[in-house]
Amino acid sequence: MQTTKSHPKSLFPVSTHYCAGCGHGIAHRLIAEALDELGVQDRTIGVAPVGCAVLMYNYIDVDTIEAAHGRAPATATGLKRVRPDCIVFTYQGDGDLAAIGTAEIIHAANRGEHFTTIFLNNAIYGMTGGQMAPTTLVDQKTETTPYGRKPSNEGFPIKACEMLATLDAPYYIERVSVATPAKIRRAKKAIFKAFNYQVEERGFTFVEVISTCPTNWGMSPPDAMKWSVEHMEKVFPLGVFRDKGAEKDRTETGADK
Amino acid sequence: MKQLMTGNDAMAEAAIQAGCRYYFGYPITPQNEFTAYMARRMPQVGGVFIQSESEIAAINMVMGAAAAGGRAMTSSSSPGISLKQEGISYIAGDQLPAVILNVMRGGPGLGNIAPAQGDYFQATRGGGHGDYRCIVLAPSTVQEGTELIQDAFDLADKYRNPVLILSDGRMGQMMEPVEFKPRPKAEMPPKDYILTGKKGRERRIIRSLYLKEPELEAWNKIIQEKLMKIEENEVRYETRMVEDADLVLIGYGTCARNSKEAMRTLREKGRKVGVFRPITLWPFPYTALSEVVKKARAALVVEMSAGQMVEDVYLAVKDTRPIFFYGRMGGQVPSATEIVQKAEKIFTEKL
Numbered sequence: 001m002q003t004t005k006s007h008p009k010s011l012f013p014v015s016t017h018y019c020a021g022c023g024h025g026i027a028h029r030l031i032a033e034a035l036d037e038l039g040v041q042d043r044t045i046g047v048a049p050v051g052c053a054v055l056m057y058n059y060i061d062v063d064t065i066e067a068a069h070g071r072a073p074a075t076a077t078g079l080k081r082v083r084p085d086c087i088v089f090t091y092q093g094d095g096d097l098a099a100i101g102t103a104e105i106i107h108a109a110n111r112g113e114h115f116t117t118i119f120l121n122n123a124i125y126g127m128t129g130g131q132m133a134p135t136t137l138v139d140q141k142t143e144t145t146p147y148g149r150k151p152s153n154e155g156f157p158i159k160a161c162e163m164l165a166t167l168d169a170p171y172y173i174e175r176v177s178v179a180t181p182a183k184i185r186r187a188k189k190a191i192f193k194a195f196n197y198q199v200e201e202r203g204f205t206f207v208e209v210i211s212t213c214p215t216n217w218g219m220s221p222p223d224a225m226k227w228s229v230e231h232m233e234k235v236f237p238l239g240v241f242r243d244k245g246a247e248k249d250r251t252e253t254g255a256d257k
Numbered sequence: 258m259k260q261l262m263t264g265n266d267a268m269a270e271a272a273i274q275a276g277c278r279y280y281f282g283y284p285i286t287p288q289n290e291f292t293a294y295m296a297r298r299m300p301q302v303g304g305v306f307i308q309s310e311s312e313i314a315a316i317n318m319v320m321g322a323a324a325a326g327g328r329a330m331t332s333s334s335s336p337g338i339s340l341k342q343e344g345i346s347y348i349a350g351d352q353l354p355a356v357i358l359n360v361m362r363g364g365p366g367l368g369n370i371a372p373a374q375g376d377y378f379q380a381t382r383g384g385g386h387g388d389y390r391c392i393v394l395a396p397s398t399v400q401e402g403t404e405l406i407q408d409a410f411d412l413a414d415k416y417r418n419p420v421l422i423l424s425d426g427r428m429g430q431m432m433e434p435v436e437f438k439p440r441p442k443a444e445m446p447p448k449d450y451i452l453t454g455k456k457g458r459e460r461r462i463i464r465s466l467y468l469k470e471p472e473l474e475a476w477n478k479i480i481q482e483k484l485m486k487i488e489e490n491e492v493r494y495e496t497r498m499v500e501d502a503d504l505v506l507i508g509y510g511t512c513a514r515n516s517k518e519a520m521r522t523l524r525e526k527g528r529k530v531g532v533f534r535p536i537t538l539w540p541f542p543y544t545a546l547s548e549v550v551k552k553a554r555a556a557l558v559v560e561m562s563a564g565q566m567v568e569d570v571y572l573a574v575k576d577t578r579p580i581f582f583y584g585r586m587g588g589q590v591p592s593a594t595e596i597v598q599k600a601e602k603i604f605t606e607k608l
Contacts, residue, residue: 042454104314
């Protein structure tokens with residue numbers, strides 16, 4: 001009998017501390033699978049965020065450093081500039097990347113730093129207990145928007161992919177979801193592509209993963225998955241926002257002509 | 258061969274000669290020449306220069322570069338150093354090496370761009386959150402600045418600890434003859450903690466998060482034991498004519514220069530005056546200072562602040578001798594004449 005799927009080598013065979021129905025575990029596995037398939041586990045450095053995923057190194061078996069809240073892209077810049085042969089990635093949540101670390105992600109992307117950012121967007125602060133995130137939806141209730149997010153007071157959800165796609169330097173930007181098996185397969189392709197582009201030394205790559213936080217959303221895991229599809233994807237449409245590799249291929253094959 | 262250089266330029270060149278190949282910085286006066294020098298020189302030596310989006314980003318780039326094994330530094334001036342405190346705390350908590358130059362200016366707040374020494378507390382007490390200390394070096398000439406910044410990289414690597422250099426707007430901008438002396442390469446402990454990918458070894462984690470209290474306390478104890486070693490081994494100071502002194506002038510950096518000049522004038526007048534100059538502000542030379550002041554009748558602390566180092570002088574001298582203070586703020590530099598006047602007043606009215 002042939003083995004079609006096994007536990008990724010880059011992922012420790014342990015159960016995680018993440019809540020049932022949380023997207024972190026799925027995203028971790030997809031990263032581990034991509035590192036395995038590219039054969040780069042031994043030369044990869046991860047940058048762990050502040051938040052639930054700070055313990056990422058308990059699950060993903062690579063050299064890792066913790067960054068201060070929001071600073072992962074700056075820390076990754078230092079790492080990659082010293083070790084251009086290493087595969088460097090940051091793993092960041094929505095508060096980390098789109099609130100306290102907005103400057104760091106925009107400027108790392110704008111410099112075209114040769115690392116990969118995996119951005120988990122679950123529209124809420126998880127670790128601190130369910131406060132409003134920069135990506136919290138309008139009218140969404142959180143600990144700090146108990147009456148729902150009101151644009152007149154809190155503004156609108158920030159769209160990281162769209163914002164970064166205004167910059168010239170980023171090589172690859174895609175938004176995916178982990179809410180259904182089909183979406184997970186699509187997410188896997190995107191994460192693999194991002195790391196593969198880094199292996200090929202193409203430039204800055206960014207994958208936003210629409211994720212879930214059943215605990216702080218106050219939903220069952222299936223309801224959370226459903227809510228992310230029905231509500232989050234309306235505000236954060238899935239898709240490719242930049243793929244210079246594909247543009248290059250089209251030009252080379254004459255598909256644009 | 259001696260060259261005439263500003264403090265900022267000379268210290269930047271010295272950092273390059275010390276093997277610094279990763280520089281990250283954000284413009285702020287009066288340290289801009291340092292950053293500009295690095296922008297010119299780094300490409301010539303195959304190094305990396307990044308003008309970061311903020312001082313916060315710069316110090317976190319330093320942290321990443323240090324974690325990857327690079328000799329990295331950043332520079333700034335007082336308000337920018339405040340922004341870096343978050344990163345400095347993480348670097349100390351991670352036990353990573355880093356060199357940070359503060360070309361101090363007037364404060365608080367935006368203050369002004371004139372020389373000042375109001376960042377002494379921030380520099381010597383940790384500066385950011387948590388229990389840690391930076392090694393703090395205070396040059397008083399451009400030549401010494403070039404030597405101390407080279408020592409700073411070795412100290413940072415030796416102890417895996419951030420090292421701060423306190424310069425000021427005057428030290429940074431003034432020109433003095435400088436000679437870059439070839440230095441013997443110091444023996445450094447192996448960098449067995451750096452991140453390179455786990456090929457051929459156990460994977461490594463660089464972190465300051467220890468959720469279990471006993472683990473975090475144990476990690477803190479390791480840091481504290483290291484700091485005690487630094488206190489034992491790295492104290493530096495200079496004395497001038499303290500053997501027979503009735504009054505000891507105590508100042509660092511720019512204030513030490515002017516105190517020495519005041520001492521010469523006072524000696525010519527027959528006043529027995531000496532100078533004690535701390536070179537390491539942390540670890541502070543408590544014992545040496547205490548012994549020197551005990552032999553004299555009084556001490557006069559001179560600072561470009563409302564009185565910050567004077568607290569360390571109290572900790573050293575306690576109530577054994579009277580301690581006087583003369584300070585200027587707002588970017589004003591205590592002149593030798595002012596120091597002489599203050600000393601004369603002490604001689605005639607207090608001693």
